[in-house]
Amino acid sequence: MEKTGKLKMYTLNQAKDKHLGEIGTEKRDSFEYELKMEILGEMIKQARKERHLTQSELSKLIGVQKSQISRIERNAKNVTLETILRVFRALKAKVNFNVELLDGEINIA
Numbered sequence: 001m002e003k004t005g006k007l008k009m010y011t012l013n014q015a016k017d018k019h020l021g022e023i024g025t026e027k028r029d030s031f032e033y034e035l036k037m038e039i040l041g042e043m044i045k046q047a048r049k050e051r052h053l054t055q056s057e058l059s060k061l062i063g064v065q066k067s068q069i070s071r072i073e074r075n076a077k078n079v080t081l082e083t084i085l086r087v088f089r090a091l092k093a094k095v096n097f098n099v100e101l102l103d104g105e106i107n108i109a
Contacts, residue, residue: 037077040084045073047091061090 010018021028048058048069055069064083072079072087088095 034075034077037075040076041073044076044084044087044091047088047093048073051091053091058087058090062086 016028016031017023020031023029023032048055053061055073056066059066059069062083063086068079068083069087072083076084085095
């Protein structure tokens, strides 16, 4: 934390620590997970638009309803990994996973 005049300045991580808890706490982990799923959905939406596809066209390519593509783009948390991989294959996108073992847990970044 840095003071400038009468205002206190915080880094993003300091603000998250203060308001959500430190990394490893349930509330913070839940927030980070939700954020990653929203970012994943936005990546899918951006890739779809770059390929000049509508949600309907993408849904037909992978065999799901248009409404499922819409839900995935809003937040990918309730989607199977298989469906996400099918979406990226249909979008001709390369997918990489980084797996780290931390304190006996597996995290996928």
